[in-house]
Amino acid sequence: MNAVKGCFQRNCYQSFEWRSLQAYGVTMAERRKPQTAPGPAHVQGMPNHDFTLCSALYYDSIIYYEQARIHEESGDQNAAERYMRSSLLAAFSFFEAQINQIAFANAQAHGGVLGQIEKDVLEEMETLVDDRGNIVRKAKFYRTEARFSLLAYFLSGQEFDRGGEVWQRFCESRELRDTWTHPKPPFDTWSLTLENVRTAIVSVHAVLGRLSEMMDCRMPLWCRPIDDVLNDIRVQSSP
Numbered sequence: 001m002n003a004v005k006g007c008f009q010r011n012c013y014q015s016f017e018w019r020s021l022q023a024y025g026v027t028m029a030e031r032r033k034p035q036t037a038p039g040p041a042h043v044q045g046m047p048n049h050d051f052t053l054c055s056a057l058y059y060d061s062i063i064y065y066e067q068a069r070i071h072e073e074s075g076d077q078n079a080a081e082r083y084m085r086s087s088l089l090a091a092f093s094f095f096e097a098q099i100n101q102i103a104f105a106n107a108q109a110h111g112g113v114l115g116q117i118e119k120d121v122l123e124e125m126e127t128l129v130d131d132r133g134n135i136v137r138k139a140k141f142y143r144t145e146a147r148f149s150l151l152a153y154f155l156s157g158q159e160f161d162r163g164g165e166v167w168q169r170f171c172e173s174r175e176l177r178d179t180w181t182h183p184k185p186p187f188d189t190w191s192l193t194l195e196n197v198r199t200a201i202v203s204v205h206a207v208l209g210r211l212s213e214m215m216d217c218r219m220p221l222w223c224r225p226i227d228d229v230l231n232d233i234r235v236q237s238s239p
Contacts, residue, residue: 035114035118036154038110039110041109051101051222054220057093058222061094062087062229065198065201084197085192087197088180088192088200091201092174095204096144100124102151103121103123104122104123106154107122118154122151124147125138126139145174152211155211155215156214160211166207167207169202170204172199173203173204176188
């Protein structure tokens with residue numbers, strides 16, 4: 001009985017002690033929204049100012065998709081799958097190039113006023129303290145969804161709608177991409193279809209389009225919907 005009483009008293013004391021610490025602002029974990037961009041990121045003449053890589057990757061994804069369709073219709077399934085893989089990877093390379101361009105431009109333009117965590121995530125870095133007390137900054141990989149969500153809030157002051165169809169399709173497509181960038185048994189080859197590859201291209205375009213709307217900006221003129229680009233390709237290739 002005394003042991004039970006003692007345990008109860010210790011728990012009550014620890015609970016009281018914790019409430020007392022909370023009164024002084026001490027918490028187990030802190031959560032806050034990221035900063036928002038203090039202004040436009042005009043970084044002329046810097047390496048990240050070149051938009052041609054982003055556009056090239058986007059058009060690659062659509063051209064490879066069209067080649068996959070042509071080969072599938074002709075019965076050459078091996079070639080069709082080769083182009084589908086290329087299209088899928090190019091679509092997400094385009095997305096990451098576009099996001100990285102925006103993120104790095106803002107980190108360079110506003111680095112002097114950004115919090116360390118915002119600057120780290122924008123530049124895909126991590127700041128730590130080593131055993132000797134030195135400040136160490138090193139490269140760090142952040143999950144695509146987490147980094148994009150921070151960037152969306154940073155640029156627009158709004159949370160990206162993670163419950164909508166646009167985001168869900170994007171996440172499904174990203175999972176498909178991951179099966180081909182990090183393949184491991186059992187290999188999911190049956191999910192690589194023309195329909196799913198098309199969905200991936202449409203979803204990355206839609207997510208960036210929604211971000212542009214949140215920022216009250218227009219999409220780049222070269223970043224046209226897939227069907228517009230496909231129509232141009234088919235007209236140019238017709239005899």
